[in-house]
Amino acid sequence: MAASHEGRSNGLSRRDFARMVTVGGAASYFVAGRPWTGPAQALPQTPAAPTESFWGAVRDQFVMPRDLGVMNAANLCPSSAPALDAMYENTRDMDRDPSPQNRVKMGQGKEDTRQLLADFLRVTPEEIVITRNTSEANNMVSSGVHLDEGDEVILFADNHPSNKRAWESKSERFGFTINELPNPSPHPGPEYYIEAVRAALMPRTRVLALTHLTSSVGDLMPARELCRLARENDVLSLLDGAQSFGLLNVDLSDIQPDFYTGSAHKWPCGAKEAGVLFVNQRSHDKIWPVILSAYSGRVGISRTHEGFGQRDEPAIIAFGEALKLQTRIGRQAIEQRSRHLASLAIEELNKIDGVQVWTSPDPSRRAAVVSFLPGNLDVRRLSAALYENDRIGCATRGGQDRGGLRFSPHFYNLESEVERGVAAVKKYVAQGV
Numbered sequence: 001m002a003a004s005h006e007g008r009s010n011g012l013s014r015r016d017f018a019r020m021v022t023v024g025g026a027a028s029y030f031v032a033g034r035p036w037t038g039p040a041q042a043l044p045q046t047p048a049a050p051t052e053s054f055w056g057a058v059r060d061q062f063v064m065p066r067d068l069g070v071m072n073a074a075n076l077c078p079s080s081a082p083a084l085d086a087m088y089e090n091t092r093d094m095d096r097d098p099s100p101q102n103r104v105k106m107g108q109g110k111e112d113t114r115q116l117l118a119d120f121l122r123v124t125p126e127e128i129v130i131t132r133n134t135s136e137a138n139n140m141v142s143s144g145v146h147l148d149e150g151d152e153v154i155l156f157a158d159n160h161p162s163n164k165r166a167w168e169s170k171s172e173r174f175g176f177t178i179n180e181l182p183n184p185s186p187h188p189g190p191e192y193y194i195e196a197v198r199a200a201l202m203p204r205t206r207v208l209a210l211t212h213l214t215s216s217v218g219d220l221m222p223a224r225e226l227c228r229l230a231r232e233n234d235v236l237s238l239l240d241g242a243q244s245f246g247l248l249n250v251d252l253s254d255i256q257p258d259f260y261t262g263s264a265h266k267w268p269c270g271a272k273e274a275g276v277l278f279v280n281q282r283s284h285d286k287i288w289p290v291i292l293s294a295y296s297g298r299v300g301i302s303r304t305h306e307g308f309g310q311r312d313e314p315a316i317i318a319f320g321e322a323l324k325l326q327t328r329i330g331r332q333a334i335e336q337r338s339r340h341l342a343s344l345a346i347e348e349l350n351k352i353d354g355v356q357v358w359t360s361p362d363p364s365r366r367a368a369v370v371s372f373l374p375g376n377l378d379v380r381r382l383s384a385a386l387y388e389n390d391r392i393g394c395a396t397r398g399g400q401d402r403g404g405l406r407f408s409p410h411f412y413n414l415e416s417e418v419e420r421g422v423a424a425v426k427k428y429v430a431q432g433v
């Protein structure tokens, strides 16, 4: 059996399923209580102006039942069916015959995913390390870049802990300092950030660590300009792409960070426990490997920085399948679709008395992460009611800093789900929950 999933867009074959039911007593996955036997409709070519019915066909490439509207891509996306199938088929293949002779092809599957990642991010396979997730990739940078006492790292208040707490902990250990810049609310515009970083650059500044799109309220940072500023000042840039990878049509050959990180299980809709660290060719000698073991990659930086021991290769192969699906649909179409759904949510939420949308209304300052305060409702109870009564899944954001609910719709969501979610919020704001 091949390690990749070429030419197969539906789920288990009927023969496989029948065998599993007879032999194993259960199917590998179910949708609405019934075994998944493939998408309800095949995926057509993406039209120049994709319609709602086209996006319905895209939705059918996911095993999520049609009555469930989960708008939580910033946290966890469903794996697409091709990704699930690749994971299942390769896992079963390996467990049927775990000999080195059979497993060897999985190594090629990993390299195929590296090539797909390189194409997706518009860089070279020699610059790609396949990690476990964004957290691991961010920490590989903060642990792998050598910094001395007196050196300085610039980061932002609204970085994820893996790109903030991680630097703080290492600064305590190694004696470098941190200059934390604020993220004012609402988004003050790209010029503000460019000037803030320009003013913060010092002779001993070594690293600029930023988030491409924040997970809190979805502020889009001027990544290209900030990475250029860093580069011009001999400062390394780490761009955390957990919220941009698989959502935005990211082109790293244009942004040119030194390091970029992402997770398969978020916007790319790949497997869990797979991620990426891009290390720009010009910076290969600026980062030490922090985990050393067997089974490294075959090309470029992966030969020295990807020896993580035994891996879940089927998950890594599934990651590649997820990227193929996005590429087939079209990266630009996916970005536009997610942005459109987010704009629809913002527009409708703004019409509700008592709701305060934290996310910038300006499309150039945000993408598809939308956070809002739903009046004075208890957000945990609201989220439970949305899920139980209205079949809408979303994230709650507790705490003092622009708390509330977060809708992060993606290309598998439908306009009707956004409308249903917003209508339900309106109902609960009016009548309580």
Ligand SMILES: Cc1ncc(COP(=O)(O)O)c(C=O)c1O
Pocket (backbone or CB within 6 Å): 074, 075, 133, 134, 135, 136, 159, 160, 162, 211, 213, 214, 215, 240, 242, 243, 263
């Ligand atoms: C901006 C950002 N960075 C890093 C992460 C960590 O991602 P993971 O849990 O996949 O490592 C997240 C998770 O939400 C995030 O939003």
